[in-house]
Amino acid sequence: MIGCDCEVCTSPDKKDDRLRSSILVESAATTIIVDTGPDFRYQMLRYQVKKLDAVLFTHPHKDHIAGLDDIKAFNYFSKKPMNIYANSLTEEALRRDFYYAFTDTRYPGIPELNLNTITLEPFIIGDIPVIPILVWHLKMPVLGFRFGKFTYITDANRIDDAEKEKIRGSEVLVLNALRKQKHISHFTLGEAIELVEELKVPAAYFTHISHQLGRHAAIEAELPKGIHLAYDGQTIKLK
Numbered sequence: 001m002i003g004c005d006c007e008v009c010t011s012p013d014k015k016d017d018r019l020r021s022s023i024l025v026e027s028a029a030t031t032i033i034v035d036t037g038p039d040f041r042y043q044m045l046r047y048q049v050k051k052l053d054a055v056l057f058t059h060p061h062k063d064h065i066a067g068l069d070d071i072k073a074f075n076y077f078s079k080k081p082m083n084i085y086a087n088s089l090t091e092e093a094l095r096r097d098f099y100y101a102f103t104d105t106r107y108p109g110i111p112e113l114n115l116n117t118i119t120l121e122p123f124i125i126g127d128i129p130v131i132p133i134l135v136w137h138l139k140m141p142v143l144g145f146r147f148g149k150f151t152y153i154t155d156a157n158r159i160d161d162a163e164k165e166k167i168r169g170s171e172v173l174v175l176n177a178l179r180k181q182k183h184i185s186h187f188t189l190g191e192a193i194e195l196v197e198e199l200k201v202p203a204a205y206f207t208h209i210s211h212q213l214g215r216h217a218a219i220e221a222e223l224p225k226g227i228h229l230a231y232d233g234q235t236i237k238l239k
């Protein structure tokens, strides 16, 4: 956090050096990014991402969409518009915040976007099947996504029973866990652990972590078996 000198913000451990939440999902043929937050450009540079086929959006909060303009680097190399997928709520924010990419009077160097409006219907991007999962971020509907045996859920503090069924059977669940203290729109560490145990997912990784949670090494040591704190640059391979 800007201006903060707490033990996490000053930690020498690279696992405490967290950029905004996002994941890259890769198969043999297809590469997808979920959310383009304000750190998107730096994340692409840091992890040397050279190929991207699509972007999925979870919800319209700025920390998940603000970096979209930098998609233009991928347009430049692929010479194609980027396929982006968003529900109607997020689409409205994208069209407002990045209006210049959606007008008829276009100037050179703006992002080229091919916007696909999604609902809770499953769809396929390249060779990756995607199942949207509705979760609640206080009163805002947010999309989680299941890709085969891998499920990603950020920015939620409540999930309806029917949507929980879509998560069951996952081998890996990435879930938000903001901090230990109660929060109005994010699961706490305790609530996230409870949900993993309820859904019996064998491996879980927590993300969207606040500096208020504490240092990675200390919290990691407290977690039950199979549950971990995710860290920037972490790679998870699925069979």
Ligand SMILES: [Zn+2]
Binding pocket: 059, 061, 137, 155
């Ligand atoms: Zn949010």
Ligand SMILES: [Zn+2]
Binding pocket: 021, 061, 063, 064, 155, 208
């Ligand atoms: Zn967020």
